[in-house]
Amino acid sequence: RPNADYDLNTPIPDDAAGLRQGLTSYGDAHFSLFLRKVFIKALGYSEDALSRPIIGIVNTYSSFNPCHANIPQLIEATKRGIQLSGGLAIDFPTISLHESFASPTSMFLRNLMSMDTEEMVRAQPCDAVVLIGGCDKTTPAQLMGGISANKPIVHLVTGPMMPGSHRGVRIGACTDCRNNWAKFRAGTIDVEDISAVNEELAPTAGTCGVMGTASTMACVLVALGMMPMKGATAPAVSSARLRIAEETGKLAVQAAATKLTPQQVLSRESFLNAITVLQAIGGSTNAVVHLMAIIGRHPEVAGTIDLETFDEIGRKTPLLVDLKPSGENYMTDFHNSGGMLALLHALKPLLHLNARTVSGKTLGEEIASTAYIPVPRNSPVNCLHPLDKPLYASSSLVVLQGNLAPGGAVMKASASKDRRLLSHQGRAVVFANSADLAQRIDDPELDVDANSVLVLQNIGPVGNPGMPEAGLIPIPRKLGEQGVQDMLRISDGRMSGTAGGTIVLHVSPESADPESVLGIVRNGDEIVCDVEKRLLQLNVPEEEIKRRIELRKTIFKAIGKAAQKHTRGYRGLYMRSVNQANRGADFDFLTAAGP
Numbered sequence: 001r002p003n004a005d006y007d008l009n010t011p012i013p014d015d016a017a018g019l020r021q022g023l024t025s026y027g028d029a030h031f032s033l034f035l036r037k038v039f040i041k042a043l044g045y046s047e048d049a050l051s052r053p054i055i056g057i058v059n060t061y062s063s064f065n066p067c068h069a070n071i072p073q074l075i076e077a078t079k080r081g082i083q084l085s086g087g088l089a090i091d092f093p094t095i096s097l098h099e100s101f102a103s104p105t106s107m108f109l110r111n112l113m114s115m116d117t118e119e120m121v122r123a124q125p126c127d128a129v130v131l132i133g134g135c136d137k138t139t140p141a142q143l144m145g146g147i148s149a150n151k152p153i154v155h156l157v158t159g160p161m162m163p164g165s166h167r168g169v170r171i172g173a174c175t176d177c178r179n180n181w182a183k184f185r186a187g188t189i190d191v192e193d194i195s196a197v198n199e200e201l202a203p204t205a206g207t208c209g210v211m212g213t214a215s216t217m218a219c220v221l222v223a224l225g226m227m228p229m230k231g232a233t234a235p236a237v238s239s240a241r242l243r244i245a246e247e248t249g250k251l252a253v254q255a256a257a258t259k260l261t262p263q264q265v266l267s268r269e270s271f272l273n274a275i276t277v278l279q280a281i282g283g284s285t286n287a288v289v290h291l292m293a294i295i296g297r298h299p300e301v302a303g304t305i306d307l308e309t310f311d312e313i314g315r316k317t318p319l320l321v322d323l324k325p326s327g328e329n330y331m332t333d334f335h336n337s338g339g340m341l342a343l344l345h346a347l348k349p350l351l352h353l354n355a356r357t358v359s360g361k362t363l364g365e366e367i368a369s370t371a372y373i374p375v376p377r378n379s380p381v382n383c384l385h386p387l388d389k390p391l392y393a394s395s396s397l398v399v400l401q402g403n404l405a406p407g408g409a410v411m412k413a414s415a416s417k418d419r420r421l422l423s424h425q426g427r428a429v430v431f432a433n434s435a436d437l438a439q440r441i442d443d444p445e446l447d448v449d450a451n452s453v454l455v456l457q458n459i460g461p462v463g464n465p466g467m468p469e470a471g472l473i474p475i476p477r478k479l480g481e482q483g484v485q486d487m488l489r490i491s492d493g494r495m496s497g498t499a500g501g502t503i504v505l506h507v508s509p510e511s512a513d514p515e516s517v518l519g520i521v522r523n524g525d526e527i528v529c530d531v532e533k534r535l536l537q538l539n540v541p542e543e544e545i546k547r548r549i550e551l552r553k554t555i556f557k558a559i560g561k562a563a564q565k566h567t568r569g570y571r572g573l574y575m576r577s578v579n580q581a582n583r584g585a586d587f588d589f590l591t592a593a594g595p
Ligand code: FES
Pocket: 067, 098, 099, 100, 134, 135, 136, 173, 174, 206, 207, 208, 212, 214
């Protein structure tokens, strides 16, 4: 029987699947297909294999990325799931970003990764794609790119690492990295201890084992319906993780058949569910930036959700998951408490259960149809609080506004270490940038006391491209030695999701913006932060603020724009195109609305 692919009288339909899709390269579609087959056969595929739906698997493995170290095993299990369901699995690489090995910051490269993901998913003949990721910026970048490419996608995360142990106490990256380093700085633990702790903080492959950004985004992906119900919490090194990978492969073949694209799956309600989960888990402040960027990619949802929405949902949503940095436990404990399935059962009254998921079922149907054996409330492993006895009554993440942050600022109130600071008034101690901070913060002569407000300027998206996680301004050593553990700290930067303290972040507009009020704060100015009133205010007369802004503008006009215009390469693209944190720090030309 002649091969129908070479029948010149039968046109190849525009909506053909598998290898037959998108044959535009040579004008002659039959020839394009003929050539594709020539080259893919060099990899050993048969005509039978090539007749199947093609499920791409995005491989973000790198030897620089311990959070993704289990990806080879996950790919194998995902392929098994795909091939058991009649698909052809083909994996391909995109860039890999690890928090510690992506200078200047992984956030600087998040948008690049989203472009890589979008274009490779679009370019290659995949009917559906499994996006395997895990470390902080990876899952947001993949979902941003996936929504823009708008082919069927399913997410698979690498899963959290196991906790380690030191002197009989469990420890894990990276809340305990910071706690222990702070103790070492303050002189309460010695060099032997800190060396031993270093060996145990990340004892296995996988993502940080607390409610940092990676864990937060994994939970968010389940809430969005983009990942299997049990996909967020199973440890990276568990057999459960491999079974989830197999299930994800099967789900991707199903998505290829239903052709449900992420723009069809995701709705405003999906994102409201994600924000509810974000608040209930005491999720990372970074997730606010990522979610705004993800939402900005969706043509129908963009513009319908803003920072205010996060705050409104927060007021109705209690914090239920007792994990570091807001609480005490680790992701493995959340998994053993029933994970996201148990949380979604508890949150049902607050969720939009009609929101769609990638399986085609609604979130409510998914919750109801997934086998669930609740963990007894009083079980020692249960770190999930019931709705009527929360860990924190509401608003784990708050959005502050006022003349100091007209575009808003974000604080993880639940991770404050000294709750008195949630309503605080103090004198500013200002650092002009990260270098200035590094130079002066431990200076014994620094004019600072426990009531001071530490202000760090110029670590926003444009001011310090990549918006570093430098918002956790260290306590000046002389105060640390006196036992001061928390101070009110304000910046236009970000903070690691694994960190805690009374920290105001993402102030927008950022200080690099000539109109920014944060940019004109001076030493000794009085600052008021009142979380109850959601207020962040600079107590300086309006005329004086205006005067200082005018002064700065003249300097900026000359230097600022020139620097942006003449910086080459990706950095130049970044500086010219990045939008503010309250819009997700995405590139304006990548958003659904465009520049
Ligand atoms: Fe990768 Fe924390 S460094 S998740």
